[in-house]
Amino acid sequence: MAVGCLTGNGKGRPVEGSYRLLRRGTDKELPPDLEGEERGRISFGEGILTDGDTSTSLGWKGTTLGEVGLDLAIELGGKYFLDRVVLKGASGIGLVEVYAGGLPAGRVGDEEGPDLGERIDVDLGVEADEIVVHVRSFNRDVKLGEVEVWGASPREPLLFPVPRKVEVEEGPPPEVCEVVAGDDEEARFAAELLARRLEEEFGRRPKIVGKAGGEGCLVVSKDQAIPKEGYRIELGGRSLLAASDKRGLVYGAETLVQLLRSGVRCRVEDGPGMELRGVHLYMPARKDLDFFKRLVRYLIVPMKFNTIFIQVTAGMEFERRPEINRAWEEANRRAAEGKAPPVPHGELGGGSYITKEEVREIVEYAKGYGLEVIPEVQSLSHVTYLTLAYPEIAEDRPEESVVSPYSHCYCPLHPESRRIVFDMVDEVVEVFEPRYVHMGHDEVYHLGICPRCRGKSRAELYAKDVNEIYSYLKGKGLGMMIWADMLQAFRPYSCPEASDLIPKDIILLDFVWYFNMDEDIEDVLLEKGFKVIMGNFYSSHYPRFPSRRRKVVGAEVSTWCGCDERSLGMKGKIYDFVYSANMMWWEGYRDELRWTMTRKVSEIMPHIRSGLGGREDEVKEWLPIKLEGNSPMRGKEFDLSCVPRGRVEMRGVPFEIGDKLVAVEGGRKRWRVYPQREEVEVGLELDGIVFLHACSRNCFRGEVLGLYRMNYEDGSEEEEIVYGWNILEWDRRYARPMSHVLHRHSGYIGTYPADPMWQGKDMEGRDVTLYGYTWRNPHPERKVVSVTLEASDSTDSAVILLALTGRRS
Numbered sequence: 001m002a003v004g005c006l007t008g009n010g011k012g013r014p015v016e017g018s019y020r021l022l023r024r025g026t027d028k029e030l031p032p033d034l035e036g037e038e039r040g041r042i043s044f045g046e047g048i049l050t051d052g053d054t055s056t057s058l059g060w061k062g063t064t065l066g067e068v069g070l071d072l073a074i075e076l077g078g079k080y081f082l083d084r085v086v087l088k089g090a091s092g093i094g095l096v097e098v099y100a101g102g103l104p105a106g107r108v109g110d111e112e113g114p115d116l117g118e119r120i121d122v123d124l125g126v127e128a129d130e131i132v133v134h135v136r137s138f139n140r141d142v143k144l145g146e147v148e149v150w151g152a153s154p155r156e157p158l159l160f161p162v163p164r165k166v167e168v169e170e171g172p173p174p175e176v177c178e179v180v181a182g183d184d185e186e187a188r189f190a191a192e193l194l195a196r197r198l199e200e201e202f203g204r205r206p207k208i209v210g211k212a213g214g215e216g217c218l219v220v221s222k223d224q225a226i227p228k229e230g231y232r233i234e235l236g237g238r239s240l241l242a243a244s245d246k247r248g249l250v251y252g253a254e255t256l257v258q259l260l261r262s263g264v265r266c267r268v269e270d271g272p273g274m275e276l277r278g279v280h281l282y283m284p285a286r287k288d289l290d291f292f293k294r295l296v297r298y299l300i301v302p303m304k305f306n307t308i309f310i311q312v313t314a315g316m317e318f319e320r321r322p323e324i325n326r327a328w329e330e331a332n333r334r335a336a337e338g339k340a341p342p343v344p345h346g347e348l349g350g351g352s353y354i355t356k357e358e359v360r361e362i363v364e365y366a367k368g369y370g371l372e373v374i375p376e377v378q379s380l381s382h383v384t385y386l387t388l389a390y391p392e393i394a395e396d397r398p399e400e401s402v403v404s405p406y407s408h409c410y411c412p413l414h415p416e417s418r419r420i421v422f423d424m425v426d427e428v429v430e431v432f433e434p435r436y437v438h439m440g441h442d443e444v445y446h447l448g449i450c451p452r453c454r455g456k457s458r459a460e461l462y463a464k465d466v467n468e469i470y471s472y473l474k475g476k477g478l479g480m481m482i483w484a485d486m487l488q489a490f491r492p493y494s495c496p497e498a499s500d501l502i503p504k505d506i507i508l509l510d511f512v513w514y515f516n517m518d519e520d521i522e523d524v525l526l527e528k529g530f531k532v533i534m535g536n537f538y539s540s541h542y543p544r545f546p547s548r549r550r551k552v553v554g555a556e557v558s559t560w561c562g563c564d565e566r567s568l569g570m571k572g573k574i575y576d577f578v579y580s581a582n583m584m585w586w587e588g589y590r591d592e593l594r595w596t597m598t599r600k601v602s603e604i605m606p607h608i609r610s611g612l613g614g615r616e617d618e619v620k621e622w623l624p625i626k627l628e629g630n631s632p633m634r635g636k637e638f639d640l641s642c643v644p645r646g647r648v649e650m651r652g653v654p655f656e657i658g659d660k661l662v663a664v665e666g667g668r669k670r671w672r673v674y675p676q677r678e679e680v681e682v683g684l685e686l687d688g689i690v691f692l693h694a695c696s697r698n699c700f701r702g703e704v705l706g707l708y709r710m711n712y713e714d715g716s717e718e719e720e721i722v723y724g725w726n727i728l729e730w731d732r733r734y735a736r737p738m739s740h741v742l743h744r745h746s747g748y749i750g751t752y753p754a755d756p757m758w759q760g761k762d763m764e765g766r767d768v769t770l771y772g773y774t775w776r777n778p779h780p781e782r783k784v785v786s787v788t789l790e791a792s793d794s795t796d797s798a799v800i801l802l803a804l805t806g807r808r809s
Contacts, residue, residue, distance in 0.1 A: 002153040003162065003596065004588065006080060007044045009148045010052020014044035016077040019147070021058075024071050024134060034141055035059030041075075049147045054089040057145040062092070062137060067111075069095070069136035072147060079129045082151040083595045087120040087135075089145020095136040096120055097765070100128035104765030112138050125595040125733060126761065127154065150592040159258050160578075160600050161304055161585035163270035173235050173265045176206050176256075177216035184222055189368075190241070190249035191220045197257045200611075212238070218256075220249060229306065230271030235259055247306060247370040254302040261607075273587035276533060276554025278307035279577060280376070283315030284362070284563035285350025291565055291612070292362050298611025299574065301369045303581035308366055309438055309556055311376040312428055314385040315349030316359045320423045325353045327389035331406075341405060344384045347562035360431050374481065375432045378440035379421045380465045381409045386420060393417045395453065396446035409444055412465040413452040422472055435479060436507070439469050442483030445493050462486055463501035470503055483535060484508035484525055490516055499528050507553065509535030514744045517543050526551060539580040540572075540737035540747025546590055555584055560745050565612055570702060570725055572748030575601065575735060578608065598735045602756050609753065617687075617809035622654050624805045625682055625689075629660025636673050637696040638730050638800060642762045643770065650757040653690050653772060655803035662801040663696075664706060664791040674798055677790040685783050686806040688776040692757055694730035694769065696798040699723040701749060706799045708775060709788040719775045721799055726754040726773040730800065733767035734759060770802060 008014030018041045023030045031039050036048055036058040044050045048058055049072075060070060085098055085106070093116050095109035106122040124131075131149070135142065158166060176198060181191035191208050199205035212219055218239040226232060231243040231252030241256060243249040248271075255268060279300060284292045300308065314328035332351030334340040343351070363373045378385075387394040387407035393414045394407035410417045425437060447458045470480050489496040491512055508530045510522050522532045534542065534555035549555075557580045561567040568574050578601050583589045589597075610616050624647070633640045645657050663674040682689075695705055701724035708719045721727050728734075728749065734756035737747050750771070757772035777784065784806075791799055 002080065003156045003593070004150065004152075004590070005148050005592070006076060006151055007050040007074075007147065007149045008052070009050050009146055014050065015080070018043045018075050019047060019049065020073045022071040022073050024068050030060070030064075030070055032058040032060050033064055034061050035143060049144060052146070054145040057089050057143050059141065059143040062139045062141045065137050065139070065142060067136070067138055069134055070142070072133040072135070073130070074133065074147075074149060075130045076149070077129070079127055079154060080151045081127050081154060081596060081599065082124045082131065082149060083593055084124050084150050085122045085131070085133055086148040086150065086592060087144060087146070088118065088148070090118055090120055090143065091115060092137045092140035092142040093120060093135050093144075094138050094140070096122050097134040098122050098124060099132045099134065100124070100126045100130075103761065104763065105131065105761055107765050111136060115140070121592075123595065125759065125767065148592070150590070150596070152593075152596045157596070157600055158262055158264060158266075159255060159268070160604055161582040162588065163255070163268050164587065165269040167267040169236065169265045169267070171265050172263055173260055174237060174239065175216050176218045176239065176260070178207050178209050178213050178218070180209055180212045180217060180219045182210060182221065186246040186249055187220045187222060189246065190253045193250060194218075194220070194241075194253040194256060197253065198260070201257055201261060214238070220253075227271050230269075231255070232270075233259070233268040235265050235267070245370075250301060250370050251304050254304075257302075272304065272585055273589070274549060274554045274584045276307050276556070277305045277581065277584040278309055278533075278554065278556035279305055280309040280311065280556050280558040282311050282345070282348040282559065282561070282563045283313065283354065283359070285352065286354050286358065287350065288562070288564045289354070289358060289362060292563060293365050294612050295563075296366050296369060296371070299577060299608050300366075300371065302608075303578055304585050305581060306370070307372045307374060307554075307556065309374045309376055310363075311345070311348060311378065313345055313348050313378060315353050316428070316431070317353055317355045318424060318427055319356070320427060321389070321420065323389045324385060324424075328353065328385050331388050344382065344406060344408075347567065350562065356427070356431050363432050372435065373432060374434055374436050374438055375428045376438035376440060377421070377424055377428055379469060380412060380441050380462070381444040382440055382442065383410050384408065386410060390416065390420060393420070395450050409446040411450050411452055412447075412461050418465070418468055421469065425469075425472065429476060429478065436481050437473055437478055438481040438509070439466075440483060441466060442485050442511070443493065444486055447495075459495035459497035459501060462495050463498045466498070466502045466506070470506060479505070479507065481507045481509060481533075484510040484532070485512040487525060488512055488521055489524075490521075499525070499530075504529040505531075507531045507533060509533045509556065511535035511558075514538070514541055514741050517741070520544065520548055520551075522548065522552060536744070537580060538744055538747050539576055539583055541739065541741070541744050545583055555580070558745070569752030571746040572751050573746070574608070574612070575605070575748045575751035578605070579735075595733075602734060605752075606755060619807045619809055621808040622805055623684060623686070623808070624654050624656040624803070625680065625684075626656060627658060627662060627680060627801070627803055629658060629662050630678060631661055631663045631674060633659065633661060635663055635696075635798075635800075637798060638694075639762050640730060640768065640800070640802065642760050642768055643758065643802065650692070650770075651755060651772065653757065653805055655692050655805050657692075657803050662789060663798045664789050665798045666791045666793040666795055668793045669796045677788055680787045680789070680804065682784045682786050682806070684806050685780065686777055687780045687809045688774050688807045689784070689787065690772050690774050690805045690807060691801060692770055692772055692803040692805075693721075693727055693799065693801045694771055695723065695727050696729065696800060697796060698729050698732070699795050699797050701746075703795060704792050705795055705797055706789065706791040709790065710775065710777070710784050711786045711788060712779065712782045713785055717778060723797070724749045725752070727771055727799070728754075728769070729797070730768060730770070731762075731766050732769060734769050736767075774807070
């Protein structure tokens with residue numbers, strides 16, 4: 001399995017490749033004349049630049065390189081997906097350009113720019129068997145210690161999350177006709193799960209039997225020698241799935257589905273890289289209870305998470321204190337009517353609440369798959385849901401605030417505050433039956449300001465509330481978790497002295513890492529003796545993950561939005577779940593493999609989407625539709641001249657791409673070039689249409705750029721074109737993180753209902769992405785006469801349609 005540093009560099013076995021040091025654009029050697037000595041074709045296993053030793057380097061005099069520079073020609077011995085090139089131990093380099101097949105593939109710096117520093121990363125994201133890395137110094141001396149090329153074989157990684165060990169064997173995998181489970185309850189659960197999943201994927205359900213048969217038989221069994229949550233798969237004439245516990249069996253069953261989908265026969269040995277791998281969700285609304293179950297079944301379990309945190313707030317019925325639910329509903333109703341500002345966390349429960357029995361049902365459903373479910377009962381802070389019902393316990397007075405009319409914190413000295421919390425805890429524990437309760441305690445902005453608390457130590461007030469709740473939980477035999485920001489000194493509202501006043505067996509979720517990206521802030525808490533979880537873990541932003549993962553218990557991805565498909569998809573959280581799952585599970589994860597993993601996520605996302613949104617019928621026939629364009633491929637604000645033409649298959653969908661495309665712009669755009677609407681003739685009965693499109697410029701997330709109007713002989717259906725949902729700009733790479741800390745809670749955009757059908761590079765090496773979005777015809781029996789593409793007046797971004805293809809199931 002070739003996934004990682006292809007050139008070796010002390011990080012693994014290199015591929016059979018080599019490099020040469022050449023004058024720019026020629027095959028004439030340019031050996032170092034300042035430091036080191038290398039000539040000719042140097043294999044990766046023998047080269048100074050690929051030996052993993054940064055203490056040795058090569059150097060060239062500035063007078064030798066001048067303003068022309070040096071080419072490092074790298075041959076890989078076969079085609080690979082190339083993620084990036086990393087230069088280490090570098091000095092004097094102001095520009096790095098990478099070429100694949102003679103065309104630009106990536107660039108960092110400027111021709112006359114300053115020194116780029118000791119480490120230089122150049123994103124690629126292309127397939128190639130050789131590249132040229134051109135470095136330019138603008139007359140400076142150049143030194144270079146290491147050159148790393150990161151990537152993977154074209155089909156790798158085969159599985160996701162990536163397993164520890166995969167051995168591929170010759171021949172296709174056998175058809176699984178029988179699953180043997182024996183009498184073990186957990187093995188039978190995994191066998192039934194596997195049978196259901198195979199029926200969903202392939203339309204055939206294997207029999208569950210008690211004794212092993214012959215060809216096509218798969219045995220599900222327990223093996224206590226396998227580490228916790230790990231599993232072993234042997235997929236051959238007589239196949240095996242073995243694990244020591246229920247989670248391992250369930251994870252292995254899901255891996256088997258991926259293997260059979262890939263058509264590969266192999267052996268797998270696997271296990272987790274982190275102990276706790278979690279997601280944090282709002283309590284779902286009643287209308288989203290079925291979606292919650294699909295999220296568990298088709299994403300959380302297959303991606304090998306083991307923990308769900310559910311924020312309860314007022315989203316669950318409280319029989320002892322029904323006024324909490326009434327006040328929550330009323331406040332959210334007023335906000336929805338525009339009579340009051342939005343309620344903090346108002347999306348939780350859909351602004352309402354569900355019954356205890358409904359909560360118990362989804363908790364037991366998740367536990368049935370081996371997941372741990374931890375309730376979060378926000379206390380001390382983020383307690384608007386309590387101060388709405390009991391304004392007398394509020395620490396802050398809304399009439400004194402210019403920020404919010406809602407009280408954010410309760411008074412830790414008010415005699416009713418913890419009575420209320422304990423009543424809630426009792427009911428939550430009754431329903432969830434957890435091992436731990438997450439008690440919040442983050443962002444306590446208002447502390448020590450009410451008459452009871454004024455003048456008292458913030459740390460002691462904070463610790464008093466934590467300690468009394470801790471004791472109450474301990475009396476029930478339960479552990480406690482809280483957010484950790486109040487114990488971090490660099491937050492302006494924190495009270496770090498409290499870390500010496502609370503028990504050390506409280507598990508801390510440390511989420512303010514994104515306000516201090518240059519330091520491993522968890523070290524402060526670890527040195528105090530706490531166990532730490534990476535809280536609000538976002539794969540789009542978290543720095544130095546491979547080195548930090550070894551120090552903590554685990555990580556959890558937060559959502560902070562409604563627990564429904566549209567909200568999670570729009571915020572990029574479904575993608576974040578999938579990408580983060582691999583980081584938590586696979587011990588070999590490296591940030592240098594960002595585009596390699598993104599490519600794999602884009603491959604499996606349609607399967608996840610199918611499960612979350614309801615299984616889809618198989619497409620029987622594709623019908624490319626001829627498009628009469630109004631613009632050449634290179635337009636005023638876009639350059640799509642690199643896109644292939646003619647009958648082109650993209651991700652299994654055939655498109656007819658001509659020399660012209662259709663572009664439309666809003667009627668209020670200044671210097672408008674394109675019309676506001678265009679019509680495309682269709683004349684077919686279809687189940688749906690796949691639109692191959694992009695837009696010309698970035699916009700606000702959720703902004704409507706236009707619509708497709710599907711015209712029947714007697715009416716029409718419309719589908720909005722929404723930025724960040726089903727379309728993005730043409731020159732943005734799919735799933736490129738929105739890396740500014742402002743976007744930390746929603747670091748991906750445009751990653752859910754639209755797939756990256758084609759990705760390439762323009763003549764300047766910029767990324768080009770075309771998105772495919774499928775409209776499903778609610779009236780497949782009615783002929784679609786034509787499609788009207790119409791731009792919205794609210795934006796200056798053009799909508800660009802390159803092709804459309806009809807589908808019949």
